[in-house]
Amino acid sequence: MSQGPIVLEDLRKSYGKVEALRGLTLQVSAGEVYGFIGPNGAGKTTTMRILLDVLRPSGGTARVLGVDPREGGADLRARIGYLPGELAMEERSDVGPWLDYQMRIHRASPGAWRPYAERLGLDPSRRIRDLSRGNKQKVGLARAFAHEPELLVLDEPTGGLDPLMQQEFYAMVREAVGRGQTVFLSSHVMSELEQVAERVGVIWEGRMIAEAPLEELRGSIGTRFTVRFDSAVDLDELARVSGVNGVQQVGDLVELDHTGSPDALLKTLAAHTVSHVRAEPPDLEDAVLQLYRRADGDSATGADEGSRA
Amino acid sequence: MIVSIMLRWLRTHRAGLLGWSAGLIGVTSMYLPFYTTVALDPELMDQYMSALPPEVVSAFGFDDITSPGGYVHSTVFGLLGLVLVLIAGITRGVRAIAGDEQTGSLETEVTAAVDRRDVYIGRALGVTVFVVILGLVTGVATALISGPSGLDLPLDRVAAGVAALTLLGVVHALIALAVGAATGRSSIALGVAVVAAVLGYFAHNLGPMIAEGIERFSPFYWAYGNRPLSEGFDWGGLGLLLILTVVAFVAGLVTFPRRDLGV
Numbered sequence: 001m002s003q004g005p006i007v008l009e010d011l012r013k014s015y016g017k018v019e020a021l022r023g024l025t026l027q028v029s030a031g032e033v034y035g036f037i038g039p040n041g042a043g044k045t046t047t048m049r050i051l052l053d054v055l056r057p058s059g060g061t062a063r064v065l066g067v068d069p070r071e072g073g074a075d076l077r078a079r080i081g082y083l084p085g086e087l088a089m090e091e092r093s094d095v096g097p098w099l100d101y102q103m104r105i106h107r108a109s110p111g112a113w114r115p116y117a118e119r120l121g122l123d124p125s126r127r128i129r130d131l132s133r134g135n136k137q138k139v140g141l142a143r144a145f146a147h148e149p150e151l152l153v154l155d156e157p158t159g160g161l162d163p164l165m166q167q168e169f170y171a172m173v174r175e176a177v178g179r180g181q182t183v184f185l186s187s188h189v190m191s192e193l194e195q196v197a198e199r200v201g202v203i204w205e206g207r208m209i210a211e212a213p214l215e216e217l218r219g220s221i222g223t224r225f226t227v228r229f230d231s232a233v234d235l236d237e238l239a240r241v242s243g244v245n246g247v248q249q250v251g252d253l254v255e256l257d258h259t260g261s262p263d264a265l266l267k268t269l270a271a272h273t274v275s276h277v278r279a280e281p282p283d284l285e286d287a288v289l290q291l292y293r294r295a296d297g298d299s300a301t302g303a304d305e306g307s308r309a
Numbered sequence: 310m311i312v313s314i315m316l317r318w319l320r321t322h323r324a325g326l327l328g329w330s331a332g333l334i335g336v337t338s339m340y341l342p343f344y345t346t347v348a349l350d351p352e353l354m355d356q357y358m359s360a361l362p363p364e365v366v367s368a369f370g371f372d373d374i375t376s377p378g379g380y381v382h383s384t385v386f387g388l389l390g391l392v393l394v395l396i397a398g399i400t401r402g403v404r405a406i407a408g409d410e411q412t413g414s415l416e417t418e419v420t421a422a423v424d425r426r427d428v429y430i431g432r433a434l435g436v437t438v439f440v441v442i443l444g445l446v447t448g449v450a451t452a453l454i455s456g457p458s459g460l461d462l463p464l465d466r467v468a469a470g471v472a473a474l475t476l477l478g479v480v481h482a483l484i485a486l487a488v489g490a491a492t493g494r495s496s497i498a499l500g501v502a503v504v505a506a507v508l509g510y511f512a513h514n515l516g517p518m519i520a521e522g523i524e525r526f527s528p529f530y531w532a533y534g535n536r537p538l539s540e541g542f543d544w545g546g547l548g549l550l551l552i553l554t555v556v557a558f559v560a561g562l563v564t565f566p567r568r569d570l571g572v
Contacts (some may be wrong), residue, residue, distance in 0.1 A: 019455060049570075052419075052420045053425075054416065054420060054568055054569070054570045055417060055569045055570070056568075073424050074310075074422045074423050074424045074427075075422070077421060077422045078422030079421060080420075082420045084413070084416050084417065084420070086413055087413075087417075088412055088413025088414045088417070089414055089417060090321050091414075091416055092324075093321060101313070101317050102421065104313055105310065105314070105418065105421040105422060105423050105432075106421050106422050129538065143417065148452050207375065207541065
């Protein structure tokens with residue numbers, strides 16, 4: 001197949017005057033785990049609902065498994081496993097019968113959900129109403145995975161899961177990819193994607209502001225140096241050193257955000273008396289926050305600039 | 310797939326179905342046995358009625374309370390039983406699409422391998438069957454109590470009354486369903502269906518006093534204008550009810566697949 005399982009071009013969606021998506025373009029390739037990250041309200045859920053034909057785009061095009069979701073209908077959705085972001089189920093039903101019904105309307109055999117429920121430690125005899133948020137999420141995950149669809153669309157899949165179950169979920173994702181399935185999952189927390197996503201797209205106010213393999217994204221933010229000098233130093237001088245993106249004084253420490261080769265910085269530091277230095281690996285959460293801030297500065301008039309170098 | 314969706318919907322509403330059935334059996338078995346006292350002295354009852362202002366008598370459909378058919382109509386089919394069937398039908402119709410859309414539970418069905426049209430048809434059938442069962446329960450209870458209460462209503466008259474009651478309930482339930490399916494708003498669906506029912510009810514019972522012929526536009530007149538419990542099946546009226554039911558059903562069928570779902 002020349003086209004990836006998800007191809008979105010200049011996708012737009014407005015609700016009245018509110019623009020939820022402002023020209024979103026992204027491609028997910030077959031067999032990859034694509035992490036879709038953005039703050040709440042950035043348009044992640046709207047995008048996923050367009051893929052499932054719950055919402056219709058106001059402009060642009062969407063292709064899912066080579067088909068326009070508006071045309072694909074039931075046959076297309078039989079090939080997708082979807083976990084809604086705000087999962088709501090028939091509260092009065094028991095887990096088992098509800099999942100049996102879900103299998104029927106997903107064209108799977110009635111018991112197909114059982115292995116997943118077992119893995120996730122889900123008791124099928126419980127009433128859905130009595131389940132905790134995490135257990136409800138397990139029901140939703142079993143529903144999405146059980147028919148082994150070509151494409152999994154998972155909206156905030158780890159929400160409510162304890163760390164142990166999160167690991168189990170990551171294992172399920174890896175196995176799915178091993179079978180050739182494609183996974184498109186969203187989160188507003190980078191740490192949840194870090195473990196499984198191969199590529200990450202960052203969405204901000206309905207637009208993609210960055211898209212890169214995880215490693216590249218990690219490299220783009222570089223390293224944070226924390227340095228204590230024995231005597232006062234000229235911060236501006238440090239800021240001029242090549243590779244330094246920001247400098248700030250925190251108490252008696254100086255923090256430097258740095259990308260690229262550290263050679264020039266180290267040589268500059270060597271001219272001073274340094275009593276402490278720490279170089280931290282890039283924190284992706286920070287990286288994404290920086291991306292948001294940059295995007296915010298670009299789109300807005302820079303209202304809260306200066307709060308951070 | 311449509312059948313699966315319908316059965317699933319009915320399954321989740323079986324507790325409600327039992328509750329409403331019990332209510333209808335209760336209403337029927339409490340009112341109808343009192344006919345023995347009415348039948349003992351029909352003139353006394355007529356005097357009571359003539360003491361009331363004629364508008365009140367009409368508004369509640371008490372015009373013919375001393376005949377068996379008139380009594381069953383005035384107490385159950387035209388009053389409390391009717392109110393129960395309408396409330397049950399309208400609330401089911403409101404919830405079947407718009408209500409579940411607002412709680413979010415519709416999302417797990419429309420995102421599965423079913424067409425949105427099938428979701429609508431399956432749930433519309435579920436609502437219809439729900440109301441039909443309530444109508445049949447009322448009919449069976451009426452038929453069983455009819456003899457011991459001295460009503461001795463012929464079965465075909467009971468069947469005619471059940472057909473009218475049921476279709477009246479289905480019409481309003483499907484109006485609620487269709488408006489909910491078209492708008493996704495349960496408040497609008499409930500409002501439209503209730504206003505339709507209230508206007509229809511009073512146009513039938515009080516309309517002629519306000520404007521000549523206005524009752525002919527009321528589904529309640531189509532159902533009960535020719536007194537099916539006394540006179541038997543009124544095929545013309547039932548036909549009109551059926552047409553309105555189909556119109557409401559199609560209106561939802563056409564609009565529901567076209568819009569965004571606020572799930």
